[in-house]
Amino acid sequence: MEPRHAVLFEPLRIGPKVLPNRFYQVPHASGFGVLEPRTQAAFRAIKAEGGWGGVCIEYTAIAEDSEESPAVSGVLWDDEDAAALAVTVDAVHAHGALVGLELFHGGSRSENGKSRAVRVTPSQATSEVQWAGLAKEMELDDIRRLQRAWVEAAVRARDVGVDIVYVYGAHGYLLTEFFSSVLNQRRDAYGGPLANRGRFWLETLEAVRGAVGAECAVATRIPVHGGEGLPGIETEEMLRLIEMGSDLVDLFDVNVGTWPEDSGTSRYYEEGHQRTWTDQVHQATPKPVVGVGRYTSPDLMAEIVRTGALDVIGAARPAIADPFLPRKVAEGRLDEIRECTGSNVCIAREESLNHVGCIQNATAGEEYRRGWHPELFTRAANADKSVLVVGGGPAGMECAVVLGKRGFSAVHLVEARPRLGGRVEWVRRLPTLGDWGRIVDWRLVQLDKLANVEVICGRRLAASSILEYGAEIVILATGSSWRGDGVQPEARPAIAGADASLAHVLTPEQVMLEGKRAAAGRVVVYDADGYIVGPGIAELLAGEGSEVHLVTSFTVVSPGSDATLEGERLRRHLHDRGVRQHRGVTVLRLDETGVEGEDEFARPWSLECASVVLVTQQQSNDALYHELADDELLASAGIERLFRVGDAVAPRPISEAIFDGHRLGREIDAEDPGQRLVYLRERTQLG
Ligand code: ADP
Numbered sequence: 001m002e003p004r005h006a007v008l009f010e011p012l013r014i015g016p017k018v019l020p021n022r023f024y025q026v027p028h029a030s031g032f033g034v035l036e037p038r039t040q041a042a043f044r045a046i047k048a049e050g051g052w053g054g055v056c057i058e059y060t061a062i063a064e065d066s067e068e069s070p071a072v073s074g075v076l077w078d079d080e081d082a083a084a085l086a087v088t089v090d091a092v093h094a095h096g097a098l099v100g101l102e103l104f105h106g107g108s109r110s111e112n113g114k115s116r117a118v119r120v121t122p123s124q125a126t127s128e129v130q131w132a133g134l135a136k137e138m139e140l141d142d143i144r145r146l147q148r149a150w151v152e153a154a155v156r157a158r159d160v161g162v163d164i165v166y167v168y169g170a171h172g173y174l175l176t177e178f179f180s181s182v183l184n185q186r187r188d189a190y191g192g193p194l195a196n197r198g199r200f201w202l203e204t205l206e207a208v209r210g211a212v213g214a215e216c217a218v219a220t221r222i223p224v225h226g227g228e229g230l231p232g233i234e235t236e237e238m239l240r241l242i243e244m245g246s247d248l249v250d251l252f253d254v255n256v257g258t259w260p261e262d263s264g265t266s267r268y269y270e271e272g273h274q275r276t277w278t279d280q281v282h283q284a285t286p287k288p289v290v291g292v293g294r295y296t297s298p299d300l301m302a303e304i305v306r307t308g309a310l311d312v313i314g315a316a317r318p319a320i321a322d323p324f325l326p327r328k329v330a331e332g333r334l335d336e337i338r339e340c341t342g343s344n345v346c347i348a349r350e351e352s353l354n355h356v357g358c359i360q361n362a363t364a365g366e367e368y369r370r371g372w373h374p375e376l377f378t379r380a381a382n383a384d385k386s387v388l389v390v391g392g393g394p395a396g397m398e399c400a401v402v403l404g405k406r407g408f409s410a411v412h413l414v415e416a417r418p419r420l421g422g423r424v425e426w427v428r429r430l431p432t433l434g435d436w437g438r439i440v441d442w443r444l445v446q447l448d449k450l451a452n453v454e455v456i457c458g459r460r461l462a463a464s465s466i467l468e469y470g471a472e473i474v475i476l477a478t479g480s481s482w483r484g485d486g487v488q489p490e491a492r493p494a495i496a497g498a499d500a501s502l503a504h505v506l507t508p509e510q511v512m513l514e515g516k517r518a519a520a521g522r523v524v525v526y527d528a529d530g531y532i533v534g535p536g537i538a539e540l541l542a543g544e545g546s547e548v549h550l551v552t553s554f555t556v557v558s559p560g561s562d563a564t565l566e567g568e569r570l571r572r573h574l575h576d577r578g579v580r581q582h583r584g585v586t587v588l589r590l591d592e593t594g595v596e597g598e599d600e601f602a603r604p605w606s607l608e609c610a611s612v613v614l615v616t617q618q619q620s621n622d623a624l625y626h627e628l629a630d631d632e633l634l635a636s637a638g639i640e641r642l643f644r645v646g647d648a649v650a651p652r653p654i655s656e657a658i659f660d661g662h663r664l665g666r667e668i669d670a671e672d673p674g675q676r677l678v679y680l681r682e683r684t685q686l687g
Contacts (some may be wrong), residue, residue: 001332006218006303009330010312010560011053014288015217015250017163019312020332021053022305023326024290026253027102027166027221028316029058029155030365031354033083036682037329043275043356043369047319048095050374054164054312056100057091058135063149065117066174072354076103076153088162092367093161093336100164101157103488105146107174108135120146122200123176123185143190146174146203151211157173161408169206170255172230172264174200174345179241182232192315197661198241198400220245221253225277229258235277240285252289253314255279260565262292263317266342266435268569271295271303279309290314296321296339298329305360315635321360324375335445338374339438341566344564345655347672352563359655360439362398364661369679372666374550377405381669385640386410388471390461390624393422395646397443398478402665404450412471413451417513422479423647424654425514430542432573439654467637473668474639474651476625480618480647482507485588488616492553495526495614496589504592504611508533511540511613519526520546521610524595526587527552531560531653534615538579541613550574550609551582555600584608618651644675 001009012019025047032040040057048055060074061067067075075081091274092099108121119135120142128268150222154165169175177183178200184191190199201220205523209218222241224231242252255262256274264273271294278291290312294299301313318325321340339358346364349357358364363372380403387408389400390413400413419425419439430439447453466474484500484507500507503518510516523546527534535558538550550557557574561567574581584600594608625644628634636641645664646657 001329002334005298005329006541007306008298008300008313008326012288013218014164015213016215017217019053019098020096021051021326022301022312024054024312024314024608025054025060025292025319026292026314026316027054027056027100027168028320029071029073029350030207030208030356031072033058033074034076034081035072035457037084037087038682039365039368041088043365044088044090044366045095046374050322050324051317051330052323053100053326054100056102056164056166056480059104060085060104060153061169062103062105062153064115065112065120065147066107066110067112067117067243068106069111069114069250069469071111071351074102075353076101076522077099078157079156081299082156082160085157085162089161095137098163098217099161100166101162102166102221103150103157104168105150105164105174107172107177109180115653116273121174121183122190125183125185141165143200147200147207149202151207154208154212154216157529158216160218164219164251164420165208165215165640166253167201167208167220168521169201169216170223172258176223176230179238180226180230180232181234181237184232185382185672194237194240195244196266198244201241202245205245206560209248217250217347219247219253220249220253221255223256224254224281225256227257227261227366229261235280239280240364242281245518246285249285249287251312251494252287254281254289254291260569262341263344263347263565264294265344265564265566267295267432267566268573271297272300275304275309292316294318294340294342296325296337297406298334298337312492317342317346318342320356320364322374323361327454340440341438343436344566345653347565348563349655357655357659360442360480362659365521366679369681370666377402379407382473383407384409385472386470387412387473387475388466388469389413389475389477389650390466391415391422391477391479391646392420392455392457393477393479393646393657394424394439394443395479395648395657396422396475397440397661398658398663399448399477399665400453401443401446401450401643402468402662403668404447404453406665406668408452411602412456412469413453414459414461415456420447420455420457425533426509427536429512430532431539433536438656461624463624464627465640466624467633472639473641473643474628475643475645475664476648477644477646478624478648479622480620482533482653483508483617483619484510484614485584486495486614487615488553488586490528490553491529492586495587495616499613500611504609505590506613508537508613509617511537518611519551521614522547522549522608523573524607524609525550526595527554527614529614530554530558532558534558535561535574535579537613537615539574539577542577548578549580549582549609551585551595552608553584553586556586557581557583563663572669618647620651622646622648641673
């Protein structure tokens with residue numbers, strides 16, 4: 001270990017418990033709740049094994065009127081929920097970490113779709129789920145009922161061995177609604193002056209502490225800066241509140257704003273972006289403080305703890321990207337830390353698919369159901385075979401890394417371009433997307449360390465050279481390319497006049513890899529893809545001085561960025577950079593004078609421009625595969641197996657291409673590696 005990082009490994013007393021070090025996986029959702037207890041347990045336990053001294057579970061509702069469907073939260077309403085929770089507690093304890101549980105109530109933000117319970121809130125105000133009806137203003141009975149529910153849940157948590165029990169109030173949940181001078185308009189003892197707005201929290205803390213405080217540490221999470229999303233939350237007031245609650249709390253877990261700001265993506269938020277506010281908390285309390293900020297740099301973490309700004313480094317996303325981050329710091333293996341890219345793919349997956357995943361770590365969420373360990377790889381039964389991986393994009397790189405770790409004697413990774421990275425090599429050069437380069441950087445370090453994997457760049461392999469190569473297993477990871485012919489998704493007609501061999505029509509790859517630019521004049525970027533590439537190219541060209549119009553077929557610009565919590569910020573950012581935005585437009589024709597199409601109401605729409613960048617649709621580079629996929633041909637060349645991975649199969653998000661490459665590497669010695677092995681599913685037991 002680097003001596004300067006030793007401070008991160010000092011134990012810390014929090015109430016009746018001792019945190020073994022300063023690495024703390026803060027509560028974060030996974031989509032597993034108590035419905036998939038073994039999946040949940042393995043997902044959390046791997047972090048404990050990787051050295052996180054505290055491992056929290058996820059938002060766990062104390063009452064039926066805080067229900068999250070269609071999302072899956074934890075719930076702790078009865079003994080059966082507690083029994084499911086216990087599976088995770090035991091699994092985390094087996095590695096010596098403390099377990100924290102985020103007991104929360106969502107207030108007016110609760111969905112209650114399944115429970116059909118009336119939502120409750122301090123004052124009958126609007127909320128983000130207002131279309132589902134307004135919430136009921138809490139009466140004294142409701143206040144007492146929820147405080148009892150909090151205590152009952154805390155007792156259940158204690159009884160199954162939870163070490164740190166939360167009275168959780170961040171993200172605009174019920175407690176924040178009480179704190180807010182805007183959302184809380186009550187005229188009774190729970191509204192008005194700060195002491196009143198904090199009363200529900202203080203009373204709940206006192207009750208929970210009274211019930212479990214001797215055996216459990218009592219933690220709270222509250223925002224110390226409202227930002228744009230939390231009206232009526234002022235730092236000065238929150239610090240006074242912390243002072244008032246100091247004696248009741250063993251660990252202050254502090255953050256800022258609503259989720260998009262708290263989990264700000266790397267596009268718009270730097271590592272440590274919350275420090276302006278979280279560094280002030282120790283002015284108000286001597287109690288231990290944990291804070292987050294997508295920390296991946298051990299030097300910065302150590303400095304924060306050494307200077308006393310925070311006592312504990314909190315992390316959700318960095319712990320998903322690298323469950324073994326603390327162990328790697330402890331062992332001085334700093335170059336092996338798989339740094340979070342801040343893409344928020346984890347959040348998009350967990351929120352919309354109820355199954356967390358990670359763009360960097362293909363094993364995240366797969367620990368139980370596929371038995372994948374992020375750091376352990378078994379030797380493949382066919383490791384004596386020679387392997388050729390064609391294409392060094394994310395899928396090919398990942399596959400080569402896994403095969404290397406599985407002990408193959410000779411793996412060659414051959415890439416046509418001068419450098420590895422595939423599409424990430426240019427995506428990382430789009431404005432705001434620099435941290436996505438970590439996808440390539442981590443894999444480069446791994447490949448460098450694997451003596452059995454040889455990387456050859458600058459060589460484009462034709463079918464004939466693959467047949468002559470001498471490899472027994474060939475894996476094609478040849479990726480995909482953006483179409484230049486105007487074919488677009490959703491059965492819209494192809495764009496007449498679209499042809500990227502013409503000077504005024506461009507594809508993203510032509511812009512980024514060939515430096516193709518059209519003659520001066522207005523540029524239209526037509527985005528029928530809806531995620532990072534259209535806005536990225538638009539901002540890039542605007543930065544070069546062009547008048548850029550981003551025209552999208554979607555009703556919002558980049559709906560994919562809403563799933564990663566950055567859509568609003570992105571649209572404002574583009575606006576500030578001078579990119580004009582047109583929504584709901586389908587382009588149908590183009591030429592060197594402009595584009596024509598129709599708007600969402602089928603009215604004609606047109607815009608004069610000198611050039612068009614087509615971000616319409618990708619297509620697999622699968623010609624090589626079809627040339628080679630002939631059993632006799634392969635046999636005559638001594639090739640025993642031919643596989644495809646990543647975008648060469650079907651163009652997909654980078655996370656899925658990496659998953660695909662990883663999957664093939666893990667299952668390369670299965671009976672038929674071309675077919676995914678069946679994964680374990682957790683089901684409700686009948687009877
Ligand atoms: P994926 O995300 O599936 O990895 P990418 O498109 O990002 O796909 O990467 C594919 C990579 O394969 C690119 O870097 C491309 O240059 C490379 N490639 C494609 N065809 C060949 C080939 N015939 N020989 C070597 N490299 C190739």
